[in-house]
Amino acid sequence: MRVTDWMRYQGFASTYQQLVGDQLKLQRQIASGKRILVPSDDTAGAARAQRYNQVLSILGQNTRNVDEATDWSRTTENAVLTSINYIQRAQELAVKATDVTLSAGDRQAVTEELEQIIGGLVDTAGLRHRGHAVFSGSRTDVAAFAAVYGVDGKISAVNYQGNGENRTTEITPGRNTSYNLLGSNEAGGQFGVFRDTSAGIDIFGTLIELRNFVTADDKGSIGTISIAALQDCLTHLTEAEARLGGTQSRLIAANTSNEDLNEITTSALSKISDTDIAEAATNFSQLETAYQAALATGSRIMDLSLVDYLR
Incomplete structure (x- = not known):
C-alpha cells in the first residue's frame, strides 16, 4: 500500500x-x-476508593458521636459527684441532729440547710448538656425533676418529668451503645440515679423525710431510719459513678478503634487514589x-x- x-x-x-x-x-x-481524576481513569480503583471514602465518612460520624457521648457522660459524672457531696453533707447534719444537746436554733439551722440541699439536688438533677436535660431519658426538652412546694413554702415532693428511654448512638461501625443514666426508673428495669424502685432508693424522699424528722426533733427516727437510708443513697450514687466510668471506658476503646481503622482506611485509599x-x-x-x-x-x-x- x-x-x-x-x-x-x-x-x-x-x-x-x-x-x-x-x-x-x-x-x-x-x-x-490524585491519580484517579475521573472514574474512567481506573474503574475498579474508583469503585474501591468510593467504598473507602464511605467508610471514612462513617468513621468521622462515629468519632463525633463518641465525642458527644463522652462530653455527655462527663457532665453526668459531675452531677453525680455533686450529688454525692450533698448526701455526705446530709449525713453530717443527720448525725448532728441526733445530738441531745442541740438547741432549737441549731436544729432550725439544720432544717434550713437540709432544705437548701434538697433544692440544690433538684437543680443538679435538672442539669443540662448543650440545652438537653441529662437525666430525663430521651425526653431532654424538660428538666428531669420538678419540686412540689407545700403551703409552708418548703419542698414537699419531687416529681420525675422524664421517661425511661436511654439515649443510644453508634460509636464504631455497626456498634451502638447507651451513654446516659436515667434520673428515675419508676417503671422498673433501668438503673435510676435519684430514684430506683428496684433498689428501693428515693434520694429526694429520704432527704425530705430527714428534714421533717429534724423539724419534729425526732432523734430516734433520724438515728434508726435516716442515717441508714442516707448510706444506701451514697452507695447507690457510688454505683452510678462506677457505671459512668464503664461507659467512658467503652467510649475510649471505641475512639481508639476508630482511629486505628481510620488510619488503615486512609492508607488504603491513598495507595489507590493518590x-x-x-x-x-x-x-x-x-x-x-x-x-x-x-x-x-x-x-x-x-x-x-x-x-x-x-x-
Missing part, C-alpha cells in the same frame, strides 16, 4: 494528540495529588522526551517547522 504524505500527517497528528493528552493528565495528577509524585515526574519527563521527538519527526515528515505551525 502506498503511504501518502497525508497518511503520514494523520499518524503524526494522532501521536501528537495522545502525547499532549497524556502530559495534561499527568500535570493534573501532579497538581491535584499520585506517586516521583513516578509521575519520571513519566512526565519521558513523555516530554517523546513529545519533542514526535515534533522533530513530524517536522521532517512535512518538511516544515510544524512546531511553529502548531504554536
Whole structure:
C-alpha cells in the first residue's frame, strides 16, 4: 500500500494528540495529588476508593458521636459527684441532729440547710448538656425533676418529668451503645440515679423525710431510719459513678478503634487514589522526551517547522 504524505500527517497528528493528552493528565495528577481524576481513569480503583471514602465518612460520624457521648457522660459524672457531696453533707447534719444537746436554733439551722440541699439536688438533677436535660431519658426538652412546694413554702415532693428511654448512638461501625443514666426508673428495669424502685432508693424522699424528722426533733427516727437510708443513697450514687466510668471506658476503646481503622482506611485509599509524585515526574519527563521527538519527526515528515505551525 502506498503511504501518502497525508497518511503520514494523520499518524503524526494522532501521536501528537495522545502525547499532549497524556502530559495534561499527568500535570493534573501532579497538581491535584490524585491519580484517579475521573472514574474512567481506573474503574475498579474508583469503585474501591468510593467504598473507602464511605467508610471514612462513617468513621468521622462515629468519632463525633463518641465525642458527644463522652462530653455527655462527663457532665453526668459531675452531677453525680455533686450529688454525692450533698448526701455526705446530709449525713453530717443527720448525725448532728441526733445530738441531745442541740438547741432549737441549731436544729432550725439544720432544717434550713437540709432544705437548701434538697433544692440544690433538684437543680443538679435538672442539669443540662448543650440545652438537653441529662437525666430525663430521651425526653431532654424538660428538666428531669420538678419540686412540689407545700403551703409552708418548703419542698414537699419531687416529681420525675422524664421517661425511661436511654439515649443510644453508634460509636464504631455497626456498634451502638447507651451513654446516659436515667434520673428515675419508676417503671422498673433501668438503673435510676435519684430514684430506683428496684433498689428501693428515693434520694429526694429520704432527704425530705430527714428534714421533717429534724423539724419534729425526732432523734430516734433520724438515728434508726435516716442515717441508714442516707448510706444506701451514697452507695447507690457510688454505683452510678462506677457505671459512668464503664461507659467512658467503652467510649475510649471505641475512639481508639476508630482511629486505628481510620488510619488503615486512609492508607488504603491513598495507595489507590493518590499520585506517586516521583513516578509521575519520571513519566512526565519521558513523555516530554517523546513529545519533542514526535515534533522533530513530524517536522521532517512535512518538511516544515510544524512546531511553529502548531504554536
